[in-house]
Amino acid sequence: MEERTLLALMVFSSLVVLAETIAQKHAIEIYSLHVDCKVTSRFARTLITSKIVNRANESREATFEVELPKTAFITNFSMSIDGKVYPGIIKEKASAQKEYDSAVSHGQSAGLVRITGRKLEQFHVSVGIAAASKVTFELTYEELLRRQLGKFELLIKVRPKQLVKHFQIDVRVFEPQGIRFLEADSTFMTNELTKALTTVQNETKAHVLFKPTVDQQKMNPEFDETLLNGDFVVRYDVKRDATAGDIQIVNGYFVHYFAPQEMPVFPKNVIFVIDRSGSMAGRKIEQTRDALLKILQDLRPEDHFSFVTFNSKVVEWKSSLLPATAENVASAAGFVQTLSASGGTDINHALLTAVSGLEKAEGLPERSVSMIILLTDGQPTSGESNVEVIQENIQKAVNGKYALFCLGFGFDVSYKFLEKMALSNGGIARRIYENADAALQLQGFYQEVATPILKKIEMQYPENAIEGLTKNDFKLFFEGSEIVVSGKISNELDLLPVEIKAQSHSSDLTLKEETNVKEKEQVFQNQSYIFGNFIERLWAYLTIQQLLEKSISAQEEDQKTLEAQALELSLRYSFVTPLTSMVVTKPADQEQTGLANKPTEADNEKHNSVPVGDAYKLRSASLPVGRQRKRMRAQPVVNVHSQLLLQSPKQNEIVCLNTDGKAQPSVHLLSDPEQGLTVTGKLGDRTNHFVHFEINYVNPPAQIHASTDAIVLRRNNESTRLPWTESATATVQGLSISVEKERSVTASLSDTVTVKISLIKFPEDFLGLHFLNTDRFSEKVSGALGQFYSKAGFENNSNMNQRADERLLRGLQQGFRHCLPWHPPGQAPEALAGQADDEAVQERLEP
Numbered sequence: 012m013e014e015r016t017l018l019a020l021m022v023f024s025s026l027v028v029l030a031e032t033i034a035q036k037h038a039i040e041i042y043s044l045h046v047d048c049k050v051t052s053r054f055a056r057t058l059i060t061s062k063i064v065n066r067a068n069e070s071r072e073a074t075f076e077v078e079l080p081k082t083a084f085i086t087n088f089s090m091s092i093d094g095k096v097y098p099g100i101i102k103e104k105a106s107a108q109k110e111y112d113s114a115v116s117h118g119q120s121a122g123l124v125r126i127t128g129r130k131l132e133q134f135h136v137s138v139g140i141a142a143a144s145k146v147t148f149e150l151t152y153e154e155l156l157r158r159q160l161g162k163f164e165l166l167i168k169v170r171p172k173q174l175v176k177h178f179q180i181d182v183r184v185f186e187p188q189g190i191r192f193l194e195a196d197s198t199f200m201t202n203e204l205t206k207a208l209t210t211v212q213n214e215t216k217a218h219v220l221f222k223p224t225v226d227q228q229k230m231n232p233e234f235d236e237t238l239l240n241g242d243f244v245v246r247y248d249v250k251r252d253a254t255a256g257d258i259q260i261v262n263g264y265f266v267h268y269f270a271p272q273e274m275p276v277f278p279k280n281v282i283f284v285i286d287r288s289g290s291m292a293g294r295k296i297e298q299t300r301d302a303l304l305k306i307l308q309d310l311r312p313e314d315h316f317s318f319v320t321f322n323s324k325v326v327e328w329k330s331s332l333l334p335a336t337a338e339n340v341a342s343a344a345g346f347v348q349t350l351s352a353s354g355g356t357d358i359n360h361a362l363l364t365a366v367s368g369l370e371k372a373e374g375l376p377e378r379s380v381s382m383i384i385l386l387t388d389g390q391p392t393s394g395e396s397n398v399e400v401i402q403e404n405i406q407k408a409v410n411g412k413y414a415l416f417c418l419g420f421g422f423d424v425s426y427k428f429l430e431k432m433a434l435s436n437g438g439i440a441r442r443i444y445e446n447a448d449a450a451l452q453l454q455g456f457y458q459e460v461a462t463p464i465l466k467k468i469e470m471q472y473p474e475n476a477i478e479g480l481t482k483n484d485f486k487l488f489f490e491g492s493e494i495v496v497s498g499k500i501s502n503e504l505d506l507l508p509v510e511i512k513a514q515s516h517s518s519d520l521t522l523k524e525e526t527n528v529k530e531k532e533q534v535f536q537n538q539s540y541i542f543g544n545f546i547e548r549l550w551a552y553l554t555i556q557q558l559l560e561k562s563i564s565a566q567e568e569d570q571k572t573l574e575a576q577a578l579e580l581s582l583r584y585s586f587v588t589p590l591t592s593m594v595v596t597k598p599a600d601q602e603q604t605g606l607a608n609k610p611t612e613a614d615n616e617k618h619n620s621v622p623v624g625d626a627y628k629l630r631s632a633s634l635p636v637g638r639q640r641k642r643m644r645a646q647p648v649v650n651v652h653s654q655l656l657l658q659s660p661k662q663n664e665i666v667c668l669n670t671d672g673k674a675q676p677s678v679h680l681l682s683d684p685e686q687g688l689t690v691t692g693k694l695g696d697r698t699n700h701f702v703h704f705e706i707n708y709v710n711p712p713a714q715i716h717a718s719t720d721a722i723v724l725r726r727n728n729e730s731t732r733l734p735w736t737e738s739a740t741a742t743v744q745g746l747s748i749s750v751e752k753e754r755s756v757t758a759s760l761s762d763t764v765t766v767k768i769s770l771i772k773f774p775e776d777f778l779g780l781h782f783l784n785t786d787r788f789s790e791k792v793s794g795a796l797g798q799f800y801s802k803a804g805f806e807n808n809s810n811m812n813q814r815a816d817e818r819l820l821r822g823l824q825q826g827f828r829h830c831l832p833w834h835p836p837g838q839a840p841e842a843l844a845g846q847a848d849d850e851a852v853q854e855r856l857e858p
Contacts, residue, residue, distance in 0.1 A: 038067035039074075043177040046167055050184045051535075052259050052266065053156045053495075054549040055165055057083075061148045065140045073140050075148035078131040078168035083154035084552060084586040085607060088593060090138060091147040099593040099607065101585050103578060107592035131168055132610055138597055153586075155552055158248070158270065158493035159459060165245040169197070174225050174237050182219040182245050187534045188257050188268075189250035195219045198241035203227050219245055255511055255524035256494075260531040263500050264546040267470065267509060270493040274464040275516040278313040278379040280332055280372065282365040286387035286420070288322040289749030290767075291352035293759025294784065295388055295420055295445070302453035303347045309454075309461060310335035315375055317368060318346065321361035322354030323393040323752070332372045353749045355393035358385075359401045362415075366408040378516050380463040380487060381413045382438070386453070387429075388420035392754060398428045406435045414438045414487060416460060418453065421445045421783075426612050427563075435564040437486040442612060445784065462490035465520075468513040470494070476502045481553050488513070497550040504528050551584040559589060680704075680780070681797040685789035686763050690796075692780070700777030704768050706758055711744035715758055717768045719776040722756050724748055735770055764788060 043062035048055055063073045088099035140146050156163040167180060184193065193212055207223035221243065230236040256269030285299060310316060314335040318328035328346050333339045365383045395401055409415060415436035417429035420443045430440040443452045465488035472480065480498040488494060500507065511522040558577040562570045574590060581588040593607035682689040687709030695702040706715040713726040722733040726743055733741065733750050741748045749757045759765040765783035770776070788800040
């Protein structure tokens with residue numbers, strides 16, 4: 012009887028604890044979340060309103076977190092607490108940074124926006140609210156929807172992390188040209204959720220409503236877990252009748268959309284320039300081979316093509332371009348399947364070879380389009396390595412005759428370098444993310460540029476009647492895309508004439524059209540579906556984007572002028588762009604300031620991967636046990652060499668670890684029994700740096716010993732020595748070891764984490780360690796570094812659970828320092844630096 016009573020008490024106490032845990036979890040309740048999006052003639056304005064109540068009997072922190080498209084500009088943000096509104100104020104970046112720095116010096120808030128994936132960036136702000144109080148967050152952003160592969164796409168990220176009593180998404184579309192098709196879907200849609208989705212559509216308007224009940228949101232009827240976690244997408248296209256496109260006018264501003272249809276495709280002359288250096292070993296080269304094999308099948312018989320592959324050496328597949336006959340495509344497929352990775356990276360010689368190949372090509376169609384597609388995953392390390400010299404060499408060689416498209420694979424590339432080179436030569440740059448679908452990303456990019464139907468396009472308007480005209484000449488037009496030109500009508504015009512000149516595959520085109528200004532302005536009288544000055548804001552949005560893009564490839568003086576123009580427009584129209592910041596104010600008794608900046612794709616590298624041995628600009632402190640955790644802001648210092656780099660799994664965050672002199676000579680760094688991988692390291696006798704790493708594999712049974720002298724591969728009592736003085740590669744039953752001369756050795760195995768060891772020559776010879784594809788670690792990973800890749804991982808806030816906290820402290824006690832990568836001015840990190848007080852922060856890492 013006593014045992015039963017005890018058991019009943021235990022069960023009862025467990026239920027009480029569970030009930031308290033659930034109550035704690037939902038103390039901060041989102042009781043209303045409304046996404047209201049209006050799309051008027053491709054220009055979208057999205058307002059997200061989140062209403063939160065604190066149901067606890069004490070003050071709690073409420074968080075507003077939104078993922079928005081990278082192409083969007085934030086235009087407004089506000090918090091309303093107990094009837095008082097705290098607005099976001101958009102300022103010039105340097106001014107906002109100064110205000111932010113002042114707040115941070117008093118231990119206050121951190122940055123609010125970070126890149127979270129290929130298409131998205133995250134806005135995040137927290138505020139403390141009293142018991143039973145409510146807060147309303149409002150965020151507005153605007154974007155011009157771009158047509159790709161024949162459709163526009165509006166993406167809304169849905170992730171409330173809890174059931175929401177009043178949840179609603181409204182998307183209203185108004186397209187005067189007429190809606191050809193429209194569809195709405197989501198990555199989390201179920202049969203039950205489909206009942207909550209309705210679409211009403213007529214000739215020019217559509218209303219998509221998604222309003223699930225609490226029961227429909229539930230993953231399981233018995234639990235309070237939400238299904239709403241993923242992408243909500245509306246895709247559509249418009250009807251096109253006029254051959255010269257469609258012009259729309261509101262309040263003296265016009266926008267001209269041009270997307271011709273059913274035109275013959277130009278034959279392409281394309282050279283694929285493929286990086287096969289050591290860093291491409293393993294999964295990257297496999298995915299590249301898979302993508303190229305599919306792309307070869309998509310070539311048209313009238314196309315001509317060839318390959319240039321490169322590491323430290325440059326190899327041409329054939330001495331000239333070949334027509335894409337079945338025989339030549341099959342031969343190319345055989346060549347692609349032999350691609351392997353080793354050695355350095357000579358981008359300059361490879362691209363010059365490709366340009367030369369197009370120059371000397373014979374028998375190409377008279378009316379055709381020539382292009383070079385570069386795929387690389389690293390920085391130039393062989394031949395010419397100065398990126399400015401390379402850019403100058405390539406621009407001089409191309410001389411405006413060909414289009415250069417640059418694809419950067421992963422985060423070890425300099426995206427800024429690739430982007431400038433592409434934009435200077437009539438192309439674009441794109442990052443390929445190191446995920447399972449990398450091959451599909453490569454194919455998707457090729458499909459976008461596979462069907463050129465016009466070239467040398469000029470959109471002409473009356474010079475004396477138009478001000479502020481956006482870009483109106485275009486090198487190429489691809490099927491499924493759209494040209495957009497906007498400007499201000501300066502004179503009282505009754506008719507707005509337009510003339511389009513271009514070259515098609517079959518002839519030279521001249522298209523003319525006149526638009527009645529007053530008639531066009533009447534179209535937008537229905538204010539319920541539009542925001543009145545949308546074309547003016549579209550013009551500003553497009554102008555800012557084009558000025559920033561132009562500044563990338565401009566000379567320094569021109570760059571300053573272009574950026575000044577873009578800044579003036581950003582402030583006038585209240586856009587958070589790379590030149591402005593939003594200062595978010597909070598109640599007086601809380602962290603006073605947060606800073607919302609617009610990150611760029613080049614900034615993304617700072618969040619995802621940093622080559623070992625680069626000079627970091629950061630401040631770090633030894634973190635004593637038991638102190639109150641406080642946020643720290645990174646500050647510039649010079650020549651700090653982090654020896655161990657980790658990317659937190661499923662997070663855009665880098666952790667760098669440095670020895671502090673207290674570590675043991677031999678350290679068990681990492682082991683993962685499911686991966687069959689163990690890594691240990693040894694410190695030098697008179698140095699705090701690692702001078703030896705050992706990587707042990709179970710299958711195949713092999714060991715890699717890397718020291719500052721050489722790399723030794725051991726298997727079955729046999730040893731192979733690979734010196735640092737030359738590039739080399741070795742493969743053992745699928746295990747690839749690739750040495751990049753005097754730089755790094757990369758060990759990669761299919762479906763296994765890739766290990767990269769770097770040789771750092773200053774201030775003294777030592778080794779650095781870097782893990783790639785870290786999402787492949789299992790939950791059983793352990794060790795001084797392995798602990799950071801366990802399921803708990805790092806949390807990017809101050810609410811780390813105790814288990815993760817203990818792991819961090821154990822790692823620190825073993826002799827490592829946790830630090831954060833430097834963020835440039837205006838892009839301060841919002842990340843946990845560890846346990847430190849103001850005095851402990853004074854320590855700086857010196858060379």
